[in-house]
Amino acid sequence: MYRPTVVDLFCGMGGLSYGFKLLGVFKIKGVDINHYATLSYRFNNIGETHTWDIRSKFPRKYLPLIVVGGPPCKPWSAVNVRLRRRSHPDYSLISKFFEYIRWINLRSKGKKPAVVVLENVPPLRRDPILQKELEKMQKIGFSHSARVISYYDFGAASGRRRLFVVLVNENLVQLSGHGAEIIFGILEEFRNRVKRRRVVRDVISDLENVERNSIPDHEWPILKTIRRYINLYRTNKYGWYVLRWDQPAKSFGNIMKTYILHPSAWDWIHNGHSSERFNSVRVISVREAMRIMGFGDSFTKDKELQELSYIFPKSVPMSHKYQMVADAVSPIFSKYLAEAILKFLQEHGLM
Numbered sequence: 001m002y003r004p005t006v007v008d009l010f011c012g013m014g015g016l017s018y019g020f021k022l023l024g025v026f027k028i029k030g031v032d033i034n035h036y037a038t039l040s041y042r043f044n045n046i047g048e049t050h051t052w053d054i055r056s057k058f059p060r061k062y063l064p065l066i067v068v069g070g071p072p073c074k075p076w077s078a079v080n081v082r083l084r085r086r087s088h089p090d091y092s093l094i095s096k097f098f099e100y101i102r103w104i105n106l107r108s109k110g111k112k113p114a115v116v117v118l119e120n121v122p123p124l125r126r127d128p129i130l131q132k133e134l135e136k137m138q139k140i141g142f143s144h145s146a147r148v149i150s151y152y153d154f155g156a157a158s159g160r161r162r163l164f165v166v167l168v169n170e171n172l173v174q175l176s177g178h179g180a181e182i183i184f185g186i187l188e189e190f191r192n193r194v195k196r197r198r199v200v201r202d203v204i205s206d207l208e209n210v211e212r213n214s215i216p217d218h219e220w221p222i223l224k225t226i227r228r229y230i231n232l233y234r235t236n237k238y239g240w241y242v243l244r245w246d247q248p249a250k251s252f253g254n255i256m257k258t259y260i261l262h263p264s265a266w267d268w269i270h271n272g273h274s275s276e277r278f279n280s281v282r283v284i285s286v287r288e289a290m291r292i293m294g295f296g297d298s299f300t301k302d303k304e305l306q307e308l309s310y311i312f313p314k315s316v317p318m319s320h321k322y323q324m325v326a327d328a329v330s331p332i333f334s335k336y337l338a339e340a341i342l343k344f345l346q347e348h349g350l351m
Helices: 015-023 035-043 093-107 122-126 128-139 179-193 200-207 226-235 263-271 286-293 303-307 318-327 331-347
Strands: 005-009 027-032 048-051 066-069 115-120 142-150 161-169
Touching: 005 015, 015 027, 015 066, 015 331, 027 035, 035 048, 035 318, 066 093, 093 115, 093 128, 115 331, 122 142, 122 161, 128 142, 128 161, 142 179, 161 179, 179 331, 200 286, 226 263, 286 318
Parallel strands: 005 027, 005 066, 027 048, 066 115
Antiparallel strands: 115 161, 142 161
């Protein structure tokens, strides 16, 4: 049976690819510069991987039907206060992403890719570099549309909001420039059918008293400096905060750097900080961060999260695990996105 190819540039641990994997009808290829990312991607059987820097090397052996990717967001991230936008070395990777799309289109004589998805932080939407690249794509026949998506709306216990830009090759479907809007319309239909909006309690309460390292990736650093930041936790200044059981998690970065505390620390932060209470205060584990983002395991009773099971190889350092989770697209959302794209392709005779 013919299985079209999906290429995921800047694939990371594979959150964006995971939805396409679940459909079982695509061949998936992941590309990332990070060896630990491609190792983890391959270890979880998401697809074939290549550890490449696309500044110097494109995956030229493929002519994919679909290209997805999330170039590094640091040039536009609010957390990055040093090198912003053009001054950041990753700024040009947006252009490299679109350069690869145009190379595929030229090599395939305009027949591929059919659909492109770009993921990044919302501030990218206002950057002239994106507008310039979209204008180039429009000239070769691609329509585009953009939405800021909340993963919480699709069932993840995360309030993270990300920009998604969808492009459709109108030379194949001839929808008067509305192809990308149609995909977002399908995605909206799926969002309205989501039965469960998860909060932190729903996904990590069963791990609260589970011993450190007793299940895969349930590990966290032992930090002795948390006392210094008590006032920051109380005010949430500079992104220091304690998770709340009854809310989705705010967007967080690498826990090794941001020290996001487990919800059980709430009482210690706000009602007193005796030494006895402090001994139980900790940051969330890698496994808990994964659950919040929508990556599951065989230990949860949540059937949807069981379907999205993910385990890091033992050789991956804890700091890299935390960073990959922080950078990942929620697989709960990517499942719906992949289904929307598949439905669009089938309805328009492209699969």
